[in-house]
Amino acid sequence: MAKARKGWRAHGERSVRKGAPGISRRALLKAAGTGALGLTALGTVPGLWRWGAAAPAQLKGTSLSILQATYFIPAAQDLYKKQAQEWGQVQGVTVNTDFLNWPDLQPKISAAIQAGGYDIVELFPGWNYLYAENLVDLTDLAEAVAKKGGGWEGFVANDIKVNGRYLGVSHGNSNDSLNYRISWLKEVGVNLPDPAEQARTGKFLDLTFDEWFALGKKLKAKGRPLGQALGHSLGDPGSFCYPYMWSNGAMEVEKDGKTIAFNKPMFVDAMKRFIQAYKDGFDETGPSWDDSSNNKAFHAGQISMTLNGSSIYAVALKDFPEIAKDMNHTLIPKGPTGRFSLLGARTFGILKNSKNVAGAREFLAWWFDDKQYGDWIHIQGGYQLPSTKKWAKDPMWGKDPKMYAFSLQPSIGRDQGWAGPPNAKSGLAFSKYIIVDTFAKAVQSGDAAGSIKWGADQLQAIYGG
Amino acid sequence: MVGSAALGRRILTVYVPLALFLVFLLLPFYWMIVVSLKPPTDLFNLRFNPFLIQHFTPKNYLYLFQETAFLVWAKNTLIVSVAATTLALSCSVLIGYALARLRFPGGSAMGVGIFLAYLVPPTLLFLPLAQVVAKLHLYNTYWALIFTYPTFLIPFGSWLLMGYFRTIPREIEECALIDGSSRLGTLFKIVLPLSLPGILSAAIFSFTLSWNEFLYALIFMSSGPLKTIPVGTVSDLIKADVLFWGPLMASALLGSVPIAVIYTFFVDHYVSGLTAGAVKG
């Protein structure tokens, strides 16, 4: 047993040492800093970008492995691959990019932390905290990117700073808003903004949750209910449950990150309304829905409204043009205490056990330059929400007025664990689907108070323990 | 006596149950075939009978060959499965023979130990195992899987072959030994040829499990083109919240064809190998 322990520890220590063979941390920071500056000037000239004198010569002949989630927009995945190859060719670095199905990303990162093999990994919201000890401090780089971009969007700022340090640079996140069928809503008497006007004037279909539920009742009576996933799935279930909780005066914890603020009378009442609304206005099979269910249901004309990214719209443009013509997006409804969106930041981080930290830094500094990052943002046409503020005014948003609502989303974004800080505990609550399961239990049992008490107990065990 | 009554009974006791079994066991495959031959727009159109193909399309299969590295995945899967099966089988033959025929210290304890190895779930093993794989520099090589798959192949293989070796009359071996053959000589020249059905069974079984494995293949070998069919299918045909159902099902079916063919030809040998090994032992 003792031997096993020694092996385990020894490996951890060695990984850290391996991080930067022969280079002091200071030198590394400096190299990356100058690199970032150098490329700002040069990077704007497409195709002519070359490293200046600041580029560390030892990169040549090294290799770089990047791990991330598969893209919904295949063209963006291809672009990223191409960019990485281009950089590799100029630098003389062999670059390898791997893309995995979302649920498979985490075990692979965990294994990479134990065993090495990757330099840059993509981290979903909260993972910067989970893997804090294994990520390289990228504060200098992140701050340079933020500065250049006019500051982080709100949802990014909190999410990736762990104990005051940036452990990754955020590329933003994929979008999420309420998808609706124009003609079906008009049929039940909703006054809808014209999509073209929507982008020009900033008007959008502004609903409260109660209005939304009432609308659902009318729509379901016509056989076209609302759709909301409540199963164990990373995306859609949480993107309704967290905001609904926040909009109704409850949260996992207060700002102190300790006091549970979940079991609130106001939330219990709201949950009762949701239970009723779920019967009256939603497709009631939602507890078994995963992230792909509402996409299918919307395309098949089975539901009239659902919270989702613009992947529904993008597929419709390709395969279901009639539906694409008849749909639009709006922000998630608001509640008594405001309008919120669950929107953590996805980041690129560097693993400490990487054998090429210097190369990884150089690559990230280069990639986050406006040219590369901008191309990557533009090719996704709004599916990807940028991480810094200056992109909010990008002409990209005016191109398709139906994508306009997504440009408003970053401003209402909140992280897991809010109002407390996002950290390992909020990550655990998210991984255990405590909030989502509270909702699933509620609609299954019809017992609002009991379900919320169950959730509060679970949260107490996580945050109090 | 042998008349319609007997035939009626036979229909009732054999053909009706057989038909029910076939429906239960094969319906999902029928479904997968239908899905793989439909365009995506028909798939979720509730006006169409989901069990029928309204607009036949080979596009999903073409997509597999043109847009994904399916053939590379198939090559990887084949190399890994053949090598892991060979390695596991070699070890199982030796272990099975030792446990069946030889008396040596710790033998029975080792037999139990190998059997108990089956009780360890891969979900517990794979993270510590990742360290081992990395320390031995096997990460992202075929060897990572060739060495790790035998951990779940050897227990069953040894058990099966041990039983099989016991069915071979001891006297045959003893004659050879008296004639001056060495111990290993008898194993390779006499026992192994007599045990071919058992070895074939163990081989088919091992090959199937290797071909289908997912978790280790995902963790230890999923970089670039180094993917097996299950891993490549899931990582390249599911894009965020959109699943490419047609190509997914096409890949699942195409990926199973080689094994299905093996079984069609060898199923009798497979069963008889199991019979001698697992039952008479």
Place this chain on the structure above:
Amino acid sequence: MPDLHPAAARPEPLSAGRRGATYPRSLLEREPSLGLLLMLPGTLLLVIFMAYPFFLGLWLSLTDSMIGHPGRYVGLQNFVHLLGDSIFRQTARNTFVYALVTVPFKLMLGLGLALVLNTAIPFRNAIRAGVLMPFIVPTALSSLGWLMLFDPIFSPFSWLLKHWGLITRNINFLGTPVLAIVSVMVANIWRGTPFFAITILAGLQAVPAELHDAAAIDGAGAWQRFWNVTVPIILGVMLVSTLFSIIMTFADFQLIYVLTKGGPANETHIFGTYAYQIGLSATAIGQGAAIALYMFPILAVLAILLLRYLRREVA
């Protein structure tokens, strides 16, 4: 039946005649050394790639390790903590229900299928290979097929029943408390039945036809013949496949991971999926290891019972 205690089982060492004729010459001829030598390659593989990581996992379960963060020794705290975790208790309950319901079904269906396959039927080989398909297709992919079959809106089962006018609303296979676990159990039974069928079929082929004929002449009916002639011979193989199946079902992961990830509201979580969720998604690898290890003693007891049975049978 095979037993795993050759020393206990074998009535006598290799014949005395051989001993007299060939005196042990080398390591390769002496039983103790040759035995160990033959065990070596496989054992080495199992030690490096199974026993060593297993002990690491065992150690992890006694620490508060997080992924990438070596923890401190905390004794049995993880195991104790889990007893107070209502999700874990639900997981344990689910796992038992999952295994204890599906295994008898798989055994019974497998037995029935084996009996049918053991008769003279047309296209025997093709049918035998065909029924093995659920075992052949990678679970990671066939589970996706089931995911479509159980789809809340597009399930072809719901479509058919609606078409026949038997139901008016879609069946929510994976979204209602009891039905969810029933649905994953159906998929599990589907996947596991062929394994039983083929091993029991192997057992049936060992039943000598003469015994049946003799019993028939003595006037035994089909049921009596089955019970008194067939069953005693295949009992062993049925027990062994049952044990294998219990182990595989207890340790299942892939199927439920694809279908529900333990949802809705943890009603389908089993040890494997919960260990994965806590150990990997939440990175509490120490606790995750403890969850996975909770099933070990249960399985070990079963395994030991079986080994004892096998030993007694031989003795």
